Amino acid sequence: MKILAIIGSGELGQQIANFAINDNHYKEIVFFDDFTEEKVVNGYPVLGKSNQVKSEYEKDSFDELIIAIGYKHIAARKSFFERFKGIIPFGSVVHSTSHVDSTARLGEGIVVYPMCIIDANVDVKDNVLLNIGTSIAHDTVIQQHCFLSPRVAIAGFVKVGECTILGINCTIIDNVEIIKNTQIGAGAVVIKDIVESGLYVGNPVRYIRANDSI
Numbered sequence: 001m002k003i004l005a006i007i008g009s010g011e012l013g014q015q016i017a018n019f020a021i022n023d024n025h026y027k028e029i030v031f032f033d034d035f036t037e038e039k040v041v042n043g044y045p046v047l048g049k050s051n052q053v054k055s056e057y058e059k060d061s062f063d064e065l066i067i068a069i070g071y072k073h074i075a076a077r078k079s080f081f082e083r084f085k086g087i088i089p090f091g092s093v094v095h096s097t098s099h100v101d102s103t104a105r106l107g108e109g110i111v112v113y114p115m116c117i118i119d120a121n122v123d124v125k126d127n128v129l130l131n132i133g134t135s136i137a138h139d140t141v142i143q144q145h146c147f148l149s150p151r152v153a154i155a156g157f158v159k160v161g162e163c164t165i166l167g168i169n170c171t172i173i174d175n176v177e178i179i180k181n182t183q184i185g186a187g188a189v190v191i192k193d194i195v196e197s198g199l200y201v202g203n204p205v206r207y208i209r210a211n212d213s214i
């Protein structure tokens with residue numbers, strides 16, 4: 001079994017670390033974090049800042065990398081992934097209680113929390129996080145760096161653009177396309193294409209403002 005490095009030792013990183021160990025995906029965890037001086041977080045060592053990731057990889061301190069930066073900093077999520085792509089191998093954690101159809105494709109660096117369903121021909125691109133109980137129906141594509149909150153429900157043939165944040169319990173009907181850098185609020189219902197990036201809420205969704213987290 002391998003050693004996983006996680007960038008970000010906050011709550012998200014700690015959750016991913018626990019899934020990775022308790023669900024038997026990795027044998028050890030190490031953190032990198034630009035914002036803590038702690039040497040150990042939740043029992044896992046912090047090896048340094050993000051500028052030490054490459055040198056620690058070269059010293060064999062870990063095997064694979066995952067970015068644990070959440071929806072409040074989605075641009076940083078993307079930028080860390082791009083900084084290390086092709087230099088450090090990305091890992092993934094797909095919780096064993098989730099169902100992934102054999103025809104689905106999962107990218108690098110993805111995290112699938114417990115009790116998710118990823119149906120036939122779904123394409124989840126690199127560095128996407130699916131939070132607990134999210135369902136993605138057949139032939140849907142989730143582009144890179146997206147953050148899906150708990151219990152998001154997506155119907156078939158949907159296209160979600162990169163760096164999109166889907167709020168808890170939102171619903172997207174079939175054949176809809178959502179442009180990149182969009183944020184959808186909690187419990188919202190998307191019934192037609194979203195062609196302008198921004199923040200949307202309600203049922204059916206309405207645009208409220210530009211998206212500050214992108």
Ligand SMILES: CC(=O)SCCNC(=O)CCNC(=O)[C@H](O)C(C)(C)COP(=O)(O)OP(=O)(O)OC[C@H]1O[C@@H](n2cnc3c(N)ncnc32)[C@H](O)[C@@H]1OP(=O)(O)O
Nearest residue numbers: 131149150166167168184185186187188199200201202208
């Ligand atoms: C494991 C985890 O925890 S993962 C994270 C899960 N968390 C989420 O999914 C959070 C999703 N966030 C939301 O839904 C937030 O309400 C946001 C991002 C949509 C907006 O937050 P804010 O920027 O603080 O907006 P604010 O509260 O000022 O609301 C702006 C307007 O939108 C309305 N509004 C905000 N959120 C919603 C919503 N989810 N549904 C309907 N209307 C909403 C407000 O009533 C307000 O309307 P008004 O101007 O007519 O009074």
